[in-house]
Amino acid sequence: MLDRDLIPATAGLSDIIVVEYGSRIGVGICGSLLAQLGATVVLVEPSQATASISHKWRSRPHFAIDKLSIVLRDDVEDRARLATLLERADVIVTSSDVDRFENIQAESARTILCDITAFGADGPLAGQPGSELQVQALSGIMDTTGLADGSPTPIAVPIAEIMAGVHGAASVLAALHERDRSGLGQTVDSALFDSAFASMATFLPAVLMGSEGQAKRLGNRHAMIAPWNVHQAKDGWLLLCANSNAQWQRLCELMARPELAADPGLARMADRVARVDEIDRAIGCWISAHTVESALGLLERASISSGPIVKIERFPRERNIEHRKLIAEVHDARSGKDYFVARPPLRVGLSVDNAPRLPVPDQDRDSVLRITQRDGQASRPRREPRNLPLAGLQVLEIGHYTTVPLCARHLANLGAEVIKIEPPEGEPVRTFPPLKEGVGIYFQYTNSDKKSLTLDLNRADDCETLKRLIETSDVLIENLRPGALARRGFSWTTMRDINPTLIYCSVSGFGVDSIYAQRPAVDSVIQAMSGMMDVIIAGGVPVKSGISTADLLGAQFALVAILGALRLRGTAGSGRHIDLSMQDIAAWACQTAWNEGPRPAVAVLECRDGFALVEQSETDVRTRLRDLTLQPEALDRDQLIAALGRINLAATPILAARELPHHPQTAARALWFEVEKDGTRWPMLKSPLRLSATPPRVTAPMGSAGCDGATIMQALNASRRSSSADLARV
Secondary structure (H helix, E strand, C coil), X not given: CCCCCCCCHHXXXXXXXXXXXXXXXXXXHHHHHHHHCCCEEEEEECCHHHXXXXXXXXXXXXXXXXXXXXXXXXXXXXXXXXXHHHHHCCEEEECHHHHCCCCCCCCCCCCEEEEXXXXXXXXXXXXXXXXXXXXXXXXXXXXXXXXXXCCCCCCCCCHHHXXXXXXXXXHHXXXXXXXXXXXXXXXXXXXXXXXXXXXXXXXXXXXXXXXXXXXXXXXXXXXXXXXXXXXXXXXXXXXXXXXXXXXXXXXXXXXXXXXHHHCHHXXXXXXXXXXXXXXXXXXXXXXXXXXXXXXXXXXXXXCCEEEECCCECCCECCHHHHHCCCEEEXXXXXXXXXXXXXXXXXXXXXXXXXXXXXXXXXXXXXXXXXXXXXXXXXXXXXXXXXXXXCCCCEEEEECCXXXXXXXXXXXXXXXXXXXXXXXXXXXXXXXXXXXXXXXXXHHHHHCCCCEEEECCCCCHHHHHHHHHHHHHCCEEEECCCCCCCHHHCCCXXXXXXXXXXXXXXXXXXXXXXCCCCCCCCCHHHHHHHHCHHHHCEECCEECCCXXXXXXXXHHHHHHXXXXXXXXXXXXXXXXXXEEEEHHHHHHHHCHHHCXXXXXXXXXXXXXXXXXXXXXXXXXXXXXXXXXXXXXXXXXXXXXXXXXXXXXXXXXXXXXXXXXXXXXXXXXXXXXXXEEEECCEEEEEECCCCCECCCCCCCCCCCCCCCCCHHHHHHXXXXXXXXXXXXXXXX
């Protein structure tokens, strides 16, 4: 049961004033997350004369929730008010490439300025106001999404904007940690392109190792696991992922196909991947004889990962989302319409029963004017910035695959000492291909700058070691199945007794407080059950995004929640339990598709050597091409883009994953690089968190499983001896 007696999360940033003065969706995302953590967020809205229906304003009800609204006119008096408001702000969030604001800068040395743009502050594309879909096209995201034998498929969720906004919020929180110590602000440079590049992490190892054929569209299949696909039941679509030999055996039993279970040519995962067409036909035949509900019931009882493709009918109608009270209905007094919006997915001890507040434009002018009349930011003694914002913090990671390891890597890059606790044989991802020196490339750069300790939590002495580590740690983050740690004697109540200041973050598919707490979940199942796959349609089939969207967003939201909880701990003095549901987060990310939201009009044109994107109706584009007797299939991509430009149709190349590492913007921003360890060069990914004064550092790949055990235990024993000596002196 989720602990409800914690101090409300609104205390965490209750002393912070944020001015949100930018049109990008990423700006709205960043402001919303800071508001959820308790900041006073002032939403500066355009006047009626300059009002825009583009960017976040197209979905205003979602991005205005729980913010103070003021409309600033273009006159002398309101320009002076804006200047004063910016001077009073602790944080300014803007989008300089889209809005082209003049003189938006930090007026105080203590101000944190977060600029969310398409391509960042440098590189050949810097300053270009690229759209969401242009970034999806240039980053490889679009090319990896869609059916294997079809065209690249745009994701109708603004995923690059969302990731840049979340990374912006995390960077702001890291900068606030630094400012609390040194008194100094800094600039955050959050680029959609950087976030999109980082999201391609699962495809990049094959590209960087020269196995480019593995980095391609797979529809709803998995490159290394079978069966893994969407199938049509009598009354809808269902996703099935049997990701172990045991699940495969149980599935064969369910389907009454003992000959498949006994076939030695299907015994290994690699064998099943090679014969995936045959397997999918058998599963499709079995599922087609069932309703979605009856098939899911059988699969759930057999503990086989599966889920329905949840449809968005004004909002995603799903039982667990309803149980967790994620969705609320608000009335928009301006339009007279009712809208469905999402409550905060950041469960940091915050009640989920709070009614969201949707202001009409300029409703809070008086409240905002009172802010401008306050004294300016209080000056504090300044100290030199630390090397890294989280230096001195200790984090325990009990995680596997993507979500928790990626979150913990960000914490390590920000300066925390991260101890990755692995089973004695090491985390399974260590051996995910492609390999170098026997270790997976993906594992190495997802776990850079951590220490490794192996523990067998089925052993009493290793559990005692974990207990001692909890005593000295600031954060424990894990993505085991809910209750797994509690069954080993580490419930939240027990850990709070061991260390009252511990931040404990549990990330799971459906949350601790869930009707599916024991249901196995993988990224694709979460995409299916959040409504995300309902807005990505290729050839009439719902498809998952090529990138692991649910896993990635789970990591990013966990980072924001932990940084927010650490700052709350600094004011309240107590730890807390963070209960993050990846289903909540993925559904929250789909908000712009709720309430019958607009679907982007796009044309994806195939040419001789690839594809190009035009952000206009495909029917209109093809009509114009026919009128000019232009045949895209007969042209190279560059020729097609030039030809479209001559008829005033702006086109963007859809880059394949193999092109991404060599793109000039990638090189200019140094989004990947190599480091040497023990004579071997390893590719590393740069952090998408860009802080001007205390930038995250990515320095070293991880060593072998348990390689830091002796050092960790020596430090732990020294800490215990030091504590005993202190008690003796007392």
